[in-house]
Amino acid sequence: xxxxxxxxxxxxxxxxxxxxxxxxxxxxxxxxxxxxxxxxxxxxxxxxxxxxxxxxxxxxxxxxxxxxxxxxxxxxxxxxxxxxxxxxxxxxxxxxxxxxxxxxxxxxxxxxxxxxxxxxxxxxxxxxxxxxxxxxxxxxxxxxxxxxxxxxxxxxxxxxxxxxxxxxxxxxxxxxxxxxxxxxxxxxxxxxxxxxxxxxxxxxxxxxxxxxxxxxxxxxxxxxxxxxxxxxxxxxxxxxxxxxxxxxxxxxxxxxxxxxxxxxxxxxxxxxxxxxxxxxxxxxxxxxxxxxxxxxxxxxxxxxxxxxxxxxxxxxxxxxxxxxxxxxxxxxxxxxxxxxxxxxxxxxxxxxxxxxxxxxxxxxxxxxxxxxxxxxxxxxxxxxxxxxxxxxxxxxxxxxxxxxxxxxxxxxxxxxxxxxxxxxxxxxxxxxxxxxxxxxxxxxxxxxxxxxxxxxxxxxxxxxxxxxxxxxxxxxxxxxxxxxxxxxxxxxxxxxxxxxxxxxxxxxxxxxxxxxxxxxxxxxxxxxxxxxxxxxxxxxxxxxxxxxxxxxxxxxxxxxxxxxxxxxxxxxxxxxxxxxxxxxxxxxxxxxxxxxxxxxxxxxxxxxxxxxxxxxxxx
Numbered sequence: 001x002x003x004x005x006x007x008x009x010x011x012x013x014x015x016x017x018x019x020x021x022x023x024x025x026x027x028x029x030x031x032x033x034x035x036x037x038x039x040x041x042x043x044x045x046x047x048x049x050x051x052x053x054x055x056x057x058x059x060x061x062x063x064x065x066x067x068x069x070x071x072x073x074x075x076x077x078x079x080x081x082x083x084x085x086x087x088x089x090x091x092x093x094x095x096x097x098x099x100x101x102x103x104x105x106x107x108x109x110x111x112x113x114x115x116x117x118x119x120x121x122x123x124x125x126x127x128x129x130x131x132x133x134x135x136x137x138x139x140x141x142x143x144x145x146x147x148x149x150x151x152x153x154x155x156x157x158x159x160x161x162x163x164x165x166x167x168x169x170x171x172x173x174x175x176x177x178x179x180x181x182x183x184x185x186x187x188x189x190x191x192x193x194x195x196x197x198x199x200x201x202x203x204x205x206x207x208x209x210x211x212x213x214x215x216x217x218x219x220x221x222x223x224x225x226x227x228x229x230x231x232x233x234x235x236x237x238x239x240x241x242x243x244x245x246x247x248x249x250x251x252x253x254x255x256x257x258x259x260x261x262x263x264x265x266x267x268x269x270x271x272x273x274x275x276x277x278x279x280x281x282x283x284x285x286x287x288x289x290x291x292x293x294x295x296x297x298x299x300x301x302x303x304x305x306x307x308x309x310x311x312x313x314x315x316x317x318x319x320x321x322x323x324x325x326x327x328x329x330x331x332x333x334x335x336x337x338x339x340x341x342x343x344x345x346x347x348x349x350x351x352x353x354x355x356x357x358x359x360x361x362x363x364x365x366x367x368x369x370x371x372x373x374x375x376x377x378x379x380x381x382x383x384x385x386x387x388x389x390x391x392x393x394x395x396x397x398x399x400x401x402x403x404x405x406x407x408x409x410x411x412x413x414x415x416x417x418x419x420x421x422x423x424x425x426x427x428x429x430x431x432x433x434x435x436x437x438x439x440x441x442x443x444x445x446x447x448x449x450x451x452x453x454x455x456x457x458x459x460x461x462x463x464x465x466x467x468x469x470x471x472x473x474x475x476x477x478x479x480x481x482x483x484x485x486x487x488x489x490x491x492x493x494x495x496x497x498x499x500x501x502x503x504x505x506x507x508x509x510x511x512x513x514x515x516x517x518x519x520x521x522x523x524x525x526x527x528x529x530x531x532x533x534x535x536x537x538x539x540x541x542x543x544x545x546x547x548x549x550x551x552x553x554x555x556x557x558x559x560x561x562x563x564x565x566x567x568x569x570x571x572x573x574x575x576x577x578x579x580x581x582x583x584x585x586x587x588x589x590x591x592x593x594x595x596x597x598x599x600x601x602x603x604x605x606x607x608x609x610x611x612x613x614x615x616x617x618x619x
Contacts, residue, residue, distance in 0.1 A: 035075075038076050057121060057152070098123065167186055173251050178231060326527070329358075329534050330533045372492050
């Protein structure tokens, strides 16, 4: 790694990926390499006969930036402070190590770019890296004269999504006077969603049930989008006062991204359009290094024919896991599958009942447990305890830590995406992965475009279903999908027993054999326990048993009714007459419409229909 950082050169548009095993301290070692290099050069003026290098170091979080700045610059920057307090940072000539967070940027560096440009080691977050992608002039100030960039962990570039749900949220937040402008700005997106939902295969199935649909929403002019952004900025005080700052920030974020949908290719999947900012891409210096423990797992680094090339510098697995055991518990644990186990009549989730009882039977008082699943089952949207936490408490587990709030409890429950780079659980004994961290399928297509910097892939986006598991037909996309899940799970199990001779008990609940095997393969010499089948039936309501719910391949009754109404001239249509068209009772309208409430609400909000007690008005 030292050779790659201090002596390496990469070809144009090329990155070297160093996949040092998780928990071996690649971040700490990188800081040490840079500190030794900078101190040696500043104290001796000698750089082993080579030209002096300047570095851009990219860290995941602001805390990582601050810690790296403190360590790398501790001695060399003190020289220019008369060996004063190392916690005091000078802002001016001679500052060799600079860490930029939101706070330090606003306070010190925003209007002092010369200092940023002159620094030997510049440390930024993943978020600021994405900001630099969008601002050519600022990126020039950050990268001018820099030879080597080191990206710690793969950067997840943003994906923008829009659905009827987003529209209805915006509709409920904005004042009534802005509703026409909102409709003008989003009509092209709503029309595109409607069009994708109506597309059929030659066999008459919904096209969206067979894979991702590539599309290009249309708008006559972007002026309504720009005007909506301006109006929201002008009315920010009113919206914050009435709705709160988090709601305003979310609103602003959605509206600012609307332009992307009209300027770029979009991907439709399950009632939602997704797209991305093409400026979000890896930019290159003379030497480009990515430190990623998932290097050999993540297939984004292995895709051929992209405009960015990745060279994998494979590192041998060093940690001996022969003292650890891994167990495959076979059960479908996607978010959708877990939701299907919820008995809406009793409020209990059959999966959580069975898996929590399994944990209780195997619980030992002298051990500590890390349990990980999807966030919504740990914390509800309003911050209350989620369904899984409530289930644990029902079976008399009380010593529970949730999220980052850990104070010595025997059980710590967390969620995917909230563990990487943290060492809170390094001495824990057991790890349960109770959910499969699936991303939406279109996200894998977009990540392929972002990481290859290629936007014209001529590949199929078809999806097939094998049992309860969906997969891509295209080999590269399916490898990306599986490797993304494996990477998340691998990083999670490596949070516990972070020592040279781990003795961990690991349980992975998933019905995907390839995913479980992919994780186990990364743990050298680990003992494979006998798999366990956890059988939990989906809850089927009496309503569904009577055959009312439709297949996902077919239009729902609500969609059929709305489609028919939209083809009629404006006027009032009695529910009993509409019912005759579709062979349903007029008294069942509410039952059908409640199953597709977001769809119905969108047509009401966009003033295309109005529902009365005995009739529906086509506006």
